[in-house]
Amino acid sequence: MPLTEALARLKSTIAGDVRAAEPMARHTTYRVGGPAAIHVQLDTVADVTTALAVLGEEGVPWTVVGKGSNLLVSDSGYEGAVLVLGREFKRHTVDDGLLKAGAATVLGVLVQEGFHHGLTGLSWAVGIPGTLGGALAMNAGTRNGSIGETVDTVTLLVPGEGLTLVRGRDVGWAYRTSGLSGRGIILEAVLRVGEGDAVRIRAEMERYLKERKAAQPLGMPSAGSVFVNPEGLSAGRLIESAGCKGMRLGGAQVSQVHANFIVNAGGATARDIVGLIRKVQMTVRDTHGVELRPEIRFLGRFDEA
Numbered sequence: 428m429p430l431t432e433a434l435a436r437l438k439s440t441i442a443g444d445v446r447a448a449e450p451m452a453r454h455t456t457y458r459v460g461g462p463a464a465i466h467v468q469l470d471t472v473a474d475v476t477t478a479l480a481v482l483g484e485e486g487v488p489w490t491v492v493g494k495g496s497n498l499l500v501s502d503s504g505y506e507g508a509v510l511v512l513g514r515e516f517k518r519h520t521v522d523d524g525l526l527k528a529g530a531a532t533v534l535g536v537l538v539q540e541g542f543h544h545g546l547t548g549l550s551w552a553v554g555i556p557g558t559l560g561g562a563l564a565m566n567a568g569t570r571n572g573s574i575g576e577t578v579d580t581v582t583l584l585v586p587g588e589g590l591t592l593v594r595g596r597d598v599g600w601a602y603r604t605s606g607l608s609g610r611g612i613i614l615e616a617v618l619r620v621g622e623g624d625a626v627r628i629r630a631e632m633e634r635y636l637k638e639r640k641a642a643q644p645l646g647m648p649s650a651g652s653v654f655v656n657p658e659g660l661s662a663g664r665l666i667e668s669a670g671c672k673g674m675r676l677g678g679a680q681v682s683q684v685h686a687n688f689i690v691n692a693g694g695a696t697a698r699d700i701v702g703l704i705r706k707v708q709m710t711v712r713d714t715h716g717v718e719l720r721p722e723i724r725f726l727g728r729f730d731e732a
């Protein structure tokens with residue numbers, strides 16, 4: 428049994444928390460998702476290296492998860508190991524216009540740094556709930572900026588290759604995805620953050636946050652925008668004009684506030700959410716002839732939904 432073997436080996440070699448059958452509903456902003464067969468917190472580079480070696484030798488699939496704020500996990504969970512970066516990857520320093528941060532640092536901490544010290548290049552991230560690692564994998568952003576624009580370098584741990592330094596310009600940034608996604612574990616990044624006018628930066632952040640609060644259903648569990656905007660179009664407007672706003676399936680609902688958000692309106696399952704995603708895709712296809720592509724990532728099996 429590779430999972431049982433891997434679990435026992437991880438428990439005896441990893442300093443961080445190693446759990447079996449950990450409910451992923453505790454680790455996603457949707458608050459849904461069944462158990463990860465193995466859930467491991469990796470606090471050091473040594474632990475990351477050991478975990479990847481053990482999982483590789485035992486043939487256990489793995490994935491890395493940040494705050495789970497762009498993630499829908501199947502109700503049946505994940506038959507592999509969920510890796511979460513801990514202590515050593517939550518540190519950050521600012522020196523001479525360069526912000527160096529571990530991949531587990533939450534974006535909010537970096538935004539606060541920008542707010543207090545008048546750093547440029549971070550304002551767009553205000554109110555985005557993920558980690559730096561998740562933001563880099565997704566090339567998180569808004570119409571006011573994106574993470575890829577500020578990256579100087581990224582350090583990855585690539586299985587079989589070890590620590591790899593990638594220059595920002597070599598990453599291959601695209602709309603809500605990046606060449607880092609699926610390549611390995613992002614451990615750290617250096618962002619270029621010039622010193623700007625602190626008063627102007629604070630005002631900008633406050634304005635962006637106010638806009639976000641007015642336009643998004645922040646009081647309900649979600650994973651942000653569900654679909655990427657098709658070229659030159661707005662997914663939210665397409666969904667709204669197709670009559671999907673407020674559409675429900677079980678506990679999942681197309682938000683009344685922002686049509687590109689599907690919220691957990693209470694007791695939703697992953698099956699409800701994925702079913703509603705398909706219903707919206709079908710309605711928009713029939714009404715507008717446009718295929719909506721999900722922005723959120725899926726973990727586990729959804730074929731039974």
Ligand SMILES: Cc1cc2nc3c(=O)[nH]c(=O)nc-3n(C[C@H](O)[C@H](O)[C@H](O)COP(=O)(O)OP(=O)(O)OC[C@H]3O[C@@H](n4cnc5c(N)ncnc54)[C@H](O)[C@@H]3O)c2cc1C
Nearest residue numbers: 493494495496497557558560561562564567568613650651
């Ligand atoms: C209310 C709300 C508002 C949002 N607004 C925005 C927005 O304006 N713009 C935007 O772009 N997004 C937005 N999001 C989505 C989400 O917050 C971002 O995509 C965020 O960057 C994801 O980070 P995470 O740590 O939660 O990643 P997760 O959801 O945990 O993971 C997302 C992907 O990144 C990968 N990943 C995570 N960490 C690592 C790592 N260390 N190494 C390699 N891969 C990794 C995962 O495997 C997965 O494929 C919003 C979400 C919510 C709930």
